[in-house]
Amino acid sequence: MNAFEYARPATLAEAVGLLSANEGETAALAGGTDLLSLMKDFVVEPKRVVSLMGIAPLQAITVGNDGLKIGATVTLDALLQSGAINQWGAKWPALWHAAAGIKSPQLRAMGTVGGELLQRPRCWYFRRGHGLLGLDANGESLVARGDHRYHAIFDNAGPAKFVHASSLAPALIACGATAEVASPRGNRAVKVEELYKTPAKAGERETTLANDELLVSVTLPKPLSKSATYEVRPRQGLDWPLVAASVAIDGGATRVVLGHVAPKPWSVDAAALNGKSPDAAAIASFATAALKGATPLAGNAYKVELAQVAIRRAFAAALKGS
Numbered sequence: 486m487n488a489f490e491y492a493r494p495a496t497l498a499e500a501v502g503l504l505s506a507n508e509g510e511t512a513a514l515a516g517g518t519d520l521l522s523l524m525k526d527f528v529v530e531p532k533r534v535v536s537l538m539g540i541a542p543l544q545a546i547t548v549g550n551d552g553l554k555i556g557a558t559v560t561l562d563a564l565l566q567s568g569a570i571n572q573w574g575a576k577w578p579a580l581w582h583a584a585a586g587i588k589s590p591q592l593r594a595m596g597t598v599g600g601e602l603l604q605r606p607r608c609w610y611f612r613r614g615h616g617l618l619g620l621d622a623n624g625e626s627l628v629a630r631g632d633h634r635y636h637a638i639f640d641n642a643g644p645a646k647f648v649h650a651s652s653l654a655p656a657l658i659a660c661g662a663t664a665e666v667a668s669p670r671g672n673r674a675v676k677v678e679e680l681y682k683t684p685a686k687a688g689e690r691e692t693t694l695a696n697d698e699l700l701v702s703v704t705l706p707k708p709l710s711k712s713a714t715y716e717v718r719p720r721q722g723l724d725w726p727l728v729a730a731s732v733a734i735d736g737g738a739t740r741v742v743l744g745h746v747a748p749k750p751w752s753v754d755a756a757a758l759n760g761k762s763p764d765a766a767a768i769a770s771f772a773t774a775a776l777k778g779a780t781p782l783a784g785n786a787y788k789v790e791l792a793q794v795a796i797r798r799a800f801a802a803a804l805k806g807s
Contacts, residue, residue: 486524490533496540497667497701503535505669505697513537513699515558516595519604528605528614543599543701546570552706553577557599557699561587564598577705578802579656579712579731586716587652589723599700601653602664602680603692606748607725608636608647618644618687629782635727638781638788639747645683646782647748649691650725654681654750655742656714657703659733665701666694677703678742681749691748709733713802716744717791728788730795732803741775741799746792753796763800772796 494500504511512531514520515538523529537543543558546567553569553576564570565584570577587593587601605611610619610627619628628636628646636646654677662677675693680700682693694700711734716726729744737760741753753775763771772793779789 486521487527487530489524489531491536492533493536493539497542497699500535500537500540501667501669501697501699503533504699506533511535511696515597515600516560517600518592518596519600523605523612526612526614528612537599537699552704553708554702554704555598556702558597561593561596561598561601565593575710576708577656577660577712578710578806579659579714579733579799580653580705582714582802583652583656583716583729583731586714586718586726586729592723598653598703602651602657602677602703603694603700604650606647606691607650611647616687617647617684617689617691619646620644620687624687632784633782634784635745636782636785637747638779638785638792639743639751640683640749641747641780641782643683643685644687645685645691645748647691648745649681649747649749650745651750652714652716652726652729652744655729655731655744656712657705658750658752659731659740659742660705660709660712661733661735661740662703662705664703666698667701668695668698672701678750678752683748709735710806711735711803713799715795715799715802717795728791728795730792730799732796732799734803741796743775743792743795746779746788762804765797765801768797768800769793 492503511533514534514536543556545556547554548569637648658678714731716729718726731742733740739755739758741755743751776789
């Protein structure tokens with residue numbers, strides 16, 4: 486790991502100021518479960534690291550007129566233990582399922598909501614220094630011709646073939662969450678899905694945040710008891726899911742978001758189910774249709790069936806209210 490300057494601001498304004506200086510050479514540090522490993526492997530080499538853990542407002546979970554607001558440095562353990570979420574996930578089951586699915590005690594104790602949402606891809610080509618797109622010296626894709634069993638089956642026609650790693654993002658998107666982002670230009674609110682993009686060329690990032698922008702919080706507008714997240718994991722291991730599906734049913738509107746299948750959380754058009762209470766046959770038909778647009782690589786076609794299973798089981802849990 487290279488030497489770096491360390492700063493621990495006490496206020497959000499101080500943090501934004503520190504991050505905006507030396508643009509592109511400064512990194513925000515929350516729990517450190519992702520950033521530090523990237524620095525140890527020289528994948529990222531910031532000259533200044535700004536810790537956010539001394540900023541009290543970022544550690545708060547509050548319920549107000551706008552809904553449930555979760556600070557960016559709330560740990561996953563604190564989220565699960567919060568009375569606002571409810572231990573059994575009765576108010577936002579999709580979010581509770583997603584957070585509870587992160588099985589590692591270390592990750593839950595240290596990992597934060599903001600860090601989990603903005604973690605970098607787990608792609609081993611990226612982690613071994615071949616860039617976000619996993620290109621060789623000639624600009625050809627190492628992923629396409631290499632081991633890509635865990636890579637994307639949607640939105641992979643371009644050079645980006647990694648999958649978005651967040652477990653919380655699909656659930657938050659399905660539940661209609663918004664994010665607050667701070668910068669020297671002021672604060673702005675965006676939908677959580679608008680935090681992400683698929684990079685089209687080398688040098689582009691997988692998020693829409695500028696280098697001087699900081700994720701402050703996420704807000705869920707209202708409880709959605711008919712929601713669920715279902716993840717397919719290898720033998721209940723501590724690693725990341727193979728695929729995930731989050732379902733949220735709000736009155737007559739249904740949202741379905743897949744995780745670990747594309748370079749960003751992948752929203753599925755569920756308009757055909759709006760205003761209906763679908764039975765098992767209708768859900769199975771929907772799940773099959775939802776994966777028709779998948780374009781798996783040679784080694785990850787198994788993800789198509791797993792995603793269909795995840796959709797069916799997420800719907801079953803949501804409709805039971807569990």
